[in-house]
Amino acid sequence: MKLLVVSDPHWAGPAELPRRGYEARAMPHRIQRILAAAWRKGFWLADPMAHNDKLDRILALNPDPDLVVANGDYSVDSAFVGISDDAACDSAHRCLNALRAAYGDRLLPVIGDHELGKHSLFGGVGGPRWESWLRLESRLSIPAWWQRDIGRHRLIAVPSTLVALPAFESELLPEEAPFWRAERQRVLSEIRAALTALEADRRIILFCHDPSALPFLAELPEVRDRLPQWESTIIGHLHSPAIARLATLLAGMPILRGLGSSVKRYSTALHRARAWKEFRVRLCPSPTGAQALKDGGWITAEWDPESPAPIPWQHHRLPW
Numbered sequence: 542m543k544l545l546v547v548s549d550p551h552w553a554g555p556a557e558l559p560r561r562g563y564e565a566r567a568m569p570h571r572i573q574r575i576l577a578a579a580w581r582k583g584f585w586l587a588d589p590m591a592h593n594d595k596l597d598r599i600l601a602l603n604p605d606p607d608l609v610v611a612n613g614d615y616s617v618d619s620a621f622v623g624i625s626d627d628a629a630c631d632s633a634h635r636c637l638n639a640l641r642a643a644y645g646d647r648l649l650p651v652i653g654d655h656e657l658g659k660h661s662l663f664g665g666v667g668g669p670r671w672e673s674w675l676r677l678e679s680r681l682s683i684p685a686w687w688q689r690d691i692g693r694h695r696l697i698a699v700p701s702t703l704v705a706l707p708a709f710e711s712e713l714l715p716e717e718a719p720f721w722r723a724e725r726q727r728v729l730s731e732i733r734a735a736l737t738a739l740e741a742d743r744r745i746i747l748f749c750h751d752p753s754a755l756p757f758l759a760e761l762p763e764v765r766d767r768l769p770q771w772e773s774t775i776i777g778h779l780h781s782p783a784i785a786r787l788a789t790l791l792a793g794m795p796i797l798r799g800l801g802s803s804v805k806r807y808s809t810a811l812h813r814a815r816a817w818k819e820f821r822v823r824l825c826p827s828p829t830g831a832q833a834l835k836d837g838g839w840i841t842a843e844w845d846p847e848s849p850a851p852i853p854w855q856h857h858r859l860p861w
């Protein structure tokens with residue numbers, strides 16, 4: 542079994558490209574714009590719209606995997622409302638088309654936080670939108686969650702934003718909140734039933750875009766009962782292995798209040814990050830990684846599906 546995992550391609554389609562500078566425009570204060578520009582140019586990613594070539598290169602370098610998992614975040618989400626924005630939906634559609642053209646039904650897509658929307662950094666613009674959730678299946682053919690058996694392993698993908706919904710409550714539109722809560726109950730009950738029915742000798746590989754969802758999963762008795770069967774959890778979202786290492790170091794830090802909803806959400810996630818350990822978390826980086834380190838790429842695993850040996854995950858760096 543040759544498995545390829547790619548994550549966070551953040552494809553910029555023709556309708557999103559003219560929105561360069563979208564993040565600064567969503568910040569009301571000059572000091573916020575200066576801090577965000579320093580963070581973006583000095584470390585994170587100077588121009589998030591300049592990297593469509595990276596996914597093409599990864600696809601060209603991986604012509605024949607048996608299975609491909611795309612671990613979420615297909616558009617730039619330049620309106621901060623996920624794929625309810627037509628321009629972001631078009632970007633995500635083009636990105637998934639490229640993946641499907643290369644791999645057909647070997648592709649298993651996972652839902653990222655930017656498919657649904659979330660508050661802009663500092664600005665507090667946008668958030669998850671119910672229309673984005675509805676469009677996942679109808680426009681992008683991404684199911685709410687999925688599972689697939691490969692030899693001794695069960696691959697399970699969960700929608701991280703929906704699982705971590707209590708952390709996003711302040712970003713929801715009040716009139717949409719009841720729909721989100723009901724959908725969370727529905728999806729979680731399906732996942733719990735699947736775990737209850739799981740054979741005791743099967744190993745679990747979880748795909749969960751945003752690791753903030755893991756402490757919420759750990760609250761479920763069906764998940765706790767199965768932790769001894771956990772092989773790996775493949776996350777995305779953090780883009781850079783350096784950020785993933787930093788997050789592990791900061792696990793348990795205090796929650797920062799009064800600096801906006803994004804800072805509170807990130808610090809809450811880190812406050813609860815000790816739970817990641819039990820899930821055997823491994824990052825699939827974005828194709829770019831961080832601007833300062835250029836530490837992006839993809840991960841693969843090649844194993845005998847009937848072998849009980851641990852999965853030999855391999856990280857591949859994409860130079861740029």
Ligand SMILES: [Fe+2]
Nearest residue numbers: 549551614778
């Ligand atoms: Fe991302």
